[in-house]
Every structure is written in C-alpha cells, then in structure tokens.
Amino acid sequence: MERVDLSLRLLQALAAVAEEGSMTRAARQLNLTQQAVSSQIRQLERVVGTVLVERLSTGIELTAAGQIVLKQGETLLTSAQAMMAEAREVGAERPQPLRIAFKAQSTAHFMPGVEAAIRAQMPDLEVRPLAVHTLPDELDALLEGRADAAFLWLPIGDDPRFTVHPLLAEKRWVALPPGHPLSGRDSLRIDDLADVPVVGPRDGMPAAVVDFWFIDPRPDGSRALFGPQARTPEECLHLVAAGHGCWIAPASTVTYFAHPRLVWLPLVDAEPNELALVWPRHSTHPYLNLLLQETRRATVPCSSEQLG
Structure with a gap:
C-alpha cells in the first residue's frame, strides 16, 4: 500500500478556500496568515500530485481534481472528528453534554418534553440549555462552540456552514x-x-x-x-x-x-414563521440525530385554541 503523508490541516485549508473563494477570507476563517494558507494548498498539491485550485479574476475555484479531494477530504475530516468525540466519550465514561441554544418563547411548548424523551433513552446524557435573544446570538454560539445545536426561526441568510432541519410553521x-x-x-x-x-x-x-x-x-x-x-x-x-x-x-x-x-x-x-433545528455542517456530536428525532416527534405549532 502506498504511504500517504497527508495532514488533516491541509484538507481544512482546502475546504476553507473552497467555501470562501479567497485565500484572504480563508485565512481569516482559519485564523492564519494568507501566506500560511497558500503554503498549505501548495503542500497539499504536492502530496496529491496535481493542481487543486485555479486563481481566476473572479476569485479562486477548485479544479476537477480539487473537487474530488474536497469531497473525500470532508469525509475524512468528519470521520476524524467523530473518532475523537467517541474516544473522549469512552475515556470520560459519560456522553459529552448536548448544549442547545434556544429562545424560551419559541420552544417552551415542546423543549421540556424533548429533553425528557432524550433523558429516558440516555440517562447519562446531560442536556444543557443556553438561552439567547437574537439570531446572531444563536449563530455565534454555534460557530464559537458554545452550543452544539440551536432552535431558531428561518430564514438565517445564505450560510453554507450550517445544516438546517425545518420543524414547524406558525402563523x-x-x-x-x-x-x-x-x-x-x-x-x-x-x-x-x-x-x-x-x-x-x-x-x-x-x-x-x-x-x-x-x-x-x-x-x-x-x-x-x-x-x-x-x-x-x-x-x-x-x-x-x-x-x-x-x-x-x-x-x-x-x-x-x-x-x-x-x-x-x-x-x-x-x-408563516418556520422554526428549525440547526447545527454546524461539520458537527460530529453523536446525539444530534437523537435530538432531531425526538424534536420532530414533539413539535407541533401553537393552535388557535391555545391563543384564545
């Protein structure tokens, strides 16, 4: 088998460049210098053995080979994150907490039931609620790692960094x-x-x-x-x-x-307003799908009878 000297940070650099379409913006996303990101892309191209990005007047685009590396690389990154999360969970002998950002007025009619259903299946899983007030508060909590998922109202703008699961519509x-x-x-x-x-x-x-x-x-x-x-x-x-x-x-x-x-x-x-469950696109928390499953079972829009 051919020995592959491939660092995950190189794949992260390629993913950031593909998402941002710019070395400068990718550098800001990764908290690196533009020169460092360019160097990582060149290093990745040497490892793969072909050109992965093209510099055009409109920005940076991935070549066909770059698209393949990006697609497979995202799978590797997700697997690596899942591996570390599972290892930490096993090492700690307790599931990592599930932190949920929410607006109380939007979720009071279903969120306690969702937490109870999760607790019945996973008694050792701690659900940590994080109260927020505005959409930027919720998105910042997700991007900064203070929350694993958030209940929020759509739309949130055209942001490919998140996975969005619509739940219900309210008048x-x-x-x-x-x-x-x-x-x-x-x-x-x-x-x-x-x-x-x-x-x-x-x-x-x-x-x-x-x-x-x-x-x-x-x-x-x-x-x-x-x-x-x-x-x-x-x-x-x-x-x-x-x-x-x-x-x-x-x-x-x-x-x-x-x-x-x-x-x-x-x-x-x-x-109508549409409520959704949202989490970062590359999140690997092992119980996000459980949260989604129990939320879909519990969520119903407020009825006219409830409103009097």
Missing part, C-alpha cells in the same frame, strides 16, 4: 397597544400596517432576515416603516406598550408572554 401575530386604531379588529392584513412602525432587532441581521421579519417590501411594493430597535422580546413588548409601533411575532410568542398593556391580533395574509 404570525401583531402586538398593538390598547387604544390603537387597529386594536378593535378581529384580525389584520399586511395592508393594515402601512402606517404603523414595526419594532424589532435589525443591526447585525442579514438583509434577507430583516426583510422577512419586517415584511419589507410589502406585497404592493411599498416599504415598511421601521420603528425603534430592540434586541429582546421584553424590549419589543415595552416599545409597543409605550406606543412606538407594533411587533410582528410567531404565534408561540403570544402564548408565552402575558402583558397587561398589549393586544395581539393574527396577521392573516402573512407568510
């Missing part, structure tokens, strides 16, 4: 202050909000995410009115109660928060 509702001209309605349509500012988080959010949550532009082509920003649900509720505008949120939020100075109305013609 959207609108929070208004009592006495608002629209508060006496039984339901609302998007056109009814033409002159109502919408509060919520925007800074740090991908444009597509902001457009979806604020329904901007509106179906008739008009632009949404942006009210004050808020990071947390509690801040959004306060801004609405203080008369700064409305807040558009999933149905589960309505059931979670009781507020004496708010009126909630269904937004009948808006695209």
